Amino acid sequence: MKFKMLCFDMDGVIFKTDNFWLQLHKALGTYEKGKELTEKYLYHDYARLVKEVMKLWKDKDAEPYWKLVKKMRYTAGTKPAMKKLKDKGYKTAIISSGPYDLAVRAQDDFGINFIFTNRLVIDEKTNKIKGFKWPIGTTDKANALRYVCRMEKVKPKEVISVCDDLNDVEKANISGFGIAFNSGSKELIDACDVHIQKPDLKEILRYC
Ligand SMILES: [Mg+2]
Known part of the structure; x- marks a missing residue:
């Protein structure tokens, strides 16, 4: 072989998704800003993308993330x-x-x-998003x-x-x-x- x-x-x-993280933006209510940041930085400055997205997501409850992981279809x-x-x-x-x-x-x-x-x-005790x-x-x-x-x-x-x-x-x-x-x-x-x-x-x- x-x-x-x-x-x-x-x-x-x-x-079956183009971009899981954009789906998560939708689930966390940050889609408009997330889409804008993704278009601006995904292929040019990933560090900046992470930094800006974490400003939106830090300390949010991670439940929508776990739900999305579970329901994503093959x-x-x-x-x-x-x-x-x-x-x-x-x-x-x-x-x-x-x-x-x-x-x-x-x-x-x-x-x-x-x-x-x-x-x-994700913090195990609080189930809050802490970083990336x-x-x-x-x-x-x-x-x-x-x-x-x-x-x-x-x-x-x-x-x-x-x-x-x-x-x-x-x-x-x-x-x-x-x-x-x-x-x-x-x-x-x-x-x-x-x-x-x-x-x-x-x-x-x-x-x-
Ligand atoms: Mg791909």
């Missing part, structure tokens, strides 16, 4: 696709700027080998992949990346094979080997 690991983005690939075909990949002996990983707790849910459901994501910090840890900023996904590869003892060239966004370009470039999944980013589509334009994760199996 030429490829040994599948590396998935989370929002828009495993889960992309069609995710369950059979993950099972088939396991049956074929592939390792699986998630690298995402989305929330750790959502990745844990997918990890529990599908036995994902490694997850590397950002994390909303972000190892995955705008340009960190390729380095994250190198790290995951070291941990899982595979080479980036042995990885198939499945992704949908501009911040996945570098990661796709260092992967052995890149699958753009219903992507709206021309840069990513150009960087990948194929572009799947059907919202069903089973479609990736023809390349695995």
